[in-house]
Amino acid sequence: MHLFTEPQFQAQAQHYVAVLASRGVEVQVESIEKLNARFLRLNPELALCVDEQGLWLCANGMKMQPDWQAEIPRLKRASLKSEMIARACQLAEKPRLIDATAGLGHDSLLLAALGANVTLVERHPILFTLLEDTQRQALVHPYLAPIAARIHLVFADSADYLKQCAAQPYYSDVVYLDPMFPQRDQNQQAIKKQAQVKKQMQLLHLLLPEHGEMDLGDQLLPLAQQIAKRVVVKRPRLAVFLNDQQPDTQWQGDACRFDAYFQLDYQTLG
Numbered sequence: 001m002h003l004f005t006e007p008q009f010q011a012q013a014q015h016y017v018a019v020l021a022s023r024g025v026e027v028q029v030e031s032i033e034k035l036n037a038r039f040l041r042l043n044p045e046l047a048l049c050v051d052e053q054g055l056w057l058c059a060n061g062m063k064m065q066p067d068w069q070a071e072i073p074r075l076k077r078a079s080l081k082s083e084m085i086a087r088a089c090q091l092a093e094k095p096r097l098i099d100a101t102a103g104l105g106h107d108s109l110l111l112a113a114l115g116a117n118v119t120l121v122e123r124h125p126i127l128f129t130l131l132e133d134t135q136r137q138a139l140v141h142p143y144l145a146p147i148a149a150r151i152h153l154v155f156a157d158s159a160d161y162l163k164q165c166a167a168q169p170y171y172s173d174v175v176y177l178d179p180m181f182p183q184r185d186q187n188q189q190a191i192k193k194q195a196q197v198k199k200q201m202q203l204l205h206l207l208l209p210e211h212g213e214m215d216l217g218d219q220l221l222p223l224a225q226q227i228a229k230r231v232v233v234k235r236p237r238l239a240v241f242l243n244d245q246q247p248d249t250q251w252q253g254d255a256c257r258f259d260a261y262f263q264l265d266y267q268t269l270g
């Protein structure tokens, strides 16, 4: 994959090349005079770029990085009562939570803002590196710093990670799952409402199919149930159940729903 950068960001670019190489991604740096919108339009293939704001994914004239600062207004409005995700994950009890499908980390940011201690697991090396960069910036941001400090990033396939937890044994209060769902899902309706989110999702979808057949994450549910009192699965509103397993309870929203699965000993509703 190409990584575009201007000469003054060569040192930062080399840092990302080394980090990505350690995660199995080969990147070729191309130094260019001006990394601007015109350059990105003229070079539409999927690539990376580095500027004063760090590492970006770019394609089709757009660039994207997980944007936690843009989430601040939402975080400020959020409360344990108003957020369905908070009720589904029983955040009032300040749980230890594993988010096994990190993505851009937005759900976990909200969970951490509402008091959870989150282990955030992502298997895609480029997405993980983008997330790591975003967390680094959040840790020095006056509002985000205490929230980002409650998030611990892990680069792993969650199937392996959850198996390791079960073998230790390590128990978590909650495992949260939001696996990919085919493009035609109802999420697209919600995504269209927000141009910024739409752009991020378009680029994310370009990046993630590299794994070949889309992995819908069915195997993660039984693994999560081995180590958590409560497993919460985010689904498009009308989607089939993960792993065809009927949940113990559900929270329904306009675009998505949360399906919750309890361990038999812990059948308490949030």
Ligand SMILES: C[S@@+](CC[C@H](N)C(=O)[O-])C[C@H]1O[C@@H](n2cnc3c(N)ncnc32)[C@H](O)[C@@H]1O
Binding pocket: 100, 101, 102, 103, 104, 105, 106, 107, 108, 121, 122, 123, 124, 127, 156, 157, 158, 159, 178, 179, 180, 181, 208, 215, 217, 220
């Ligand atoms: C729909 S996105 C999650 C979005 C996320 N909830 C957010 O708020 O940004 C799904 C993410 O889970 C990751 N993923 C899927 N299966 C995984 C696995 N077995 N281990 C680790 N990450 C996984 C994908 O690479 C993708 O980034």
